[in-house]
Amino acid sequence: MVFADAAGSLSIAHGIMIGGGFIGPTIGIGLVGANYLQAVGRNPEAAKFLGQALVFVGLIEVYGLLAFASTFFVK
Amino acid sequence: MFSLLTHVALGSPAIHVAPAPDFMLGGLQITNSMFYGWIVCVLLIIFLTYIARKVTLHPKGGATQYVEAGVDFATNLVEGAFDDKKVGRKYVPYFVTLFFFILLNNWSGLFPLVGESWQTESLHIGFHPLLRPMTGDLNATLAMGLVTMIVVYLASIREVGGFRKYIRHFFIGSPLNPLYLVIGLIEMMTDLTRVLSLSLRLFLNVTIGEIVIAVFAFLGGALAPGGVLSPIVALPFTLLELGVGALQAYIFVILGVNYLAISVNAAKAHDHDDLTEDDVPETIEAKASGAAS
Numbered sequence: 389m390v391f392a393d394a395a396g397s398l399s400i401a402h403g404i405m406i407g408g409g410f411i412g413p414t415i416g417i418g419l420v421g422a423n424y425l426q427a428v429g430r431n432p433e434a435a436k437f438l439g440q441a442l443v444f445v446g447l448i449e450v451y452g453l454l455a456f457a458s459t460f461f462v463k
Numbered sequence: 464m465f466s467l468l469t470h471v472a473l474g475s476p477a478i479h480v481a482p483a484p485d486f487m488l489g490g491l492q493i494t495n496s497m498f499y500g501w502i503v504c505v506l507l508i509i510f511l512t513y514i515a516r517k518v519t520l521h522p523k524g525g526a527t528q529y530v531e532a533g534v535d536f537a538t539n540l541v542e543g544a545f546d547d548k549k550v551g552r553k554y555v556p557y558f559v560t561l562f563f564f565i566l567l568n569n570w571s572g573l574f575p576l577v578g579e580s581w582q583t584e585s586l587h588i589g590f591h592p593l594l595r596p597m598t599g600d601l602n603a604t605l606a607m608g609l610v611t612m613i614v615v616y617l618a619s620i621r622e623v624g625g626f627r628k629y630i631r632h633f634f635i636g637s638p639l640n641p642l643y644l645v646i647g648l649i650e651m652m653t654d655l656t657r658v659l660s661l662s663l664r665l666f667l668n669v670t671i672g673e674i675v676i677a678v679f680a681f682l683g684g685a686l687a688p689g690g691v692l693s694p695i696v697a698l699p700f701t702l703l704e705l706g707v708g709a710l711q712a713y714i715f716v717i718l719g720v721n722y723l724a725i726s727v728n729a730a731k732a733h734d735h736d737d738l739t740e741d742d743v744p745e746t747i748e749a750k751a752s753g754a755a756s
Binding site: 439442443445446447449450453454456457460 | 668714
């Protein structure tokens with residue numbers, strides 16, 4: 389409580405929101421990229437699924453962006 | 464020239480998620496994103512009509528070939544999602560229009576003097592920019608998402624051949640099975656969130672791109688007096704936004720097409736199934752006893 393008052397609890401809240409909100413999508417996008425490259429490495433014909441991998445990246449990243457956008461509503 | 468470059472509000476970057484009203488028109492507030500959306504729409508119609516008249520059998524290069532390549536890409540995208548290409552071809556015009564509309568709206572938001580980062584002395588109202596990309600406004604993307612999902616629902620009901628058969632595709636088995644019934648109902652609930660997820664994805668990506676560019680333009684403005692360095696510091700993020708804008712147009716179109724294609728393909732694949740089919744006792748007990756015996 390003392391620490392939060394000293395450092396500004398709003399800054400801490402924004403930091404936790406952005407950090408916590410981005411870690412999940414970042415791991416998710418990393419998993420999508422890693423598995424895509426692994427699939428291409430095993431079977432080079434799988435390279436044609438880059439579009440679908442990017443669709444999943446788009447599906448995932450919206451959750452991080454939601455966390456980022458909600459920092460503007462926490463005042 | 465250099466007066467244009469001092470586009471960063473001194474002190475702290477002024478960032479807005481919501482659009483701001485520019486002027487009144489017959490009692491209606493015209494916001495900056497609406498205003499820029501109209502400008503882009505008019506330019507888009509003129510540009511694409513001009514390109515469409517220039518298309519020849521032997522391409523001569525120029526802007527025409529890029530538009531042709533884009534149309535070809537989006538056409539293949541739409542047709543490839545359907546099992547039956549003839550069905551897909553009917554919906555190519557709508558989705559290709561959507562693709563170019565979103566793509567060029569996203570990219571036109573990166574022009575100089577447009578967006579949150581360009582707040583010059585002459586080109587702002589209050590601390591809001593005069594122009595703002597239309598896809599960076601939740602109202603615009605919500606309209607696009609709603610229209611797309613209405614088109615998807617109506618088209619899939621028409622292609623499947625009736626409301627009843629359309630509802631049928633949510634259920635992977637007989638709806639009389641309680642497990643399949645619950646799964647089907649959950650599927651129908653998630654179907655309703657698609658409008659929001661489609662529109663929020665586009666809106667957040669474009670708006671947060673705007674904010675990131677504005678923040679880095681501000682940081683660049685703090686490096687040198689007069690904000691001379693801010694366009695250079697913001698340039699990598701502007702280039703990143705070019706890719707994000709193209710990717711979001713692609714994702715919006717491919718998701719819309721796939722929502723349509725899933726129901727159409729499922730209905731074509733299981734054309735013989737019907738709700739009234741009662742000679743298949745698909746219950747958990749029947750399956751369990753069948754597996755045991």
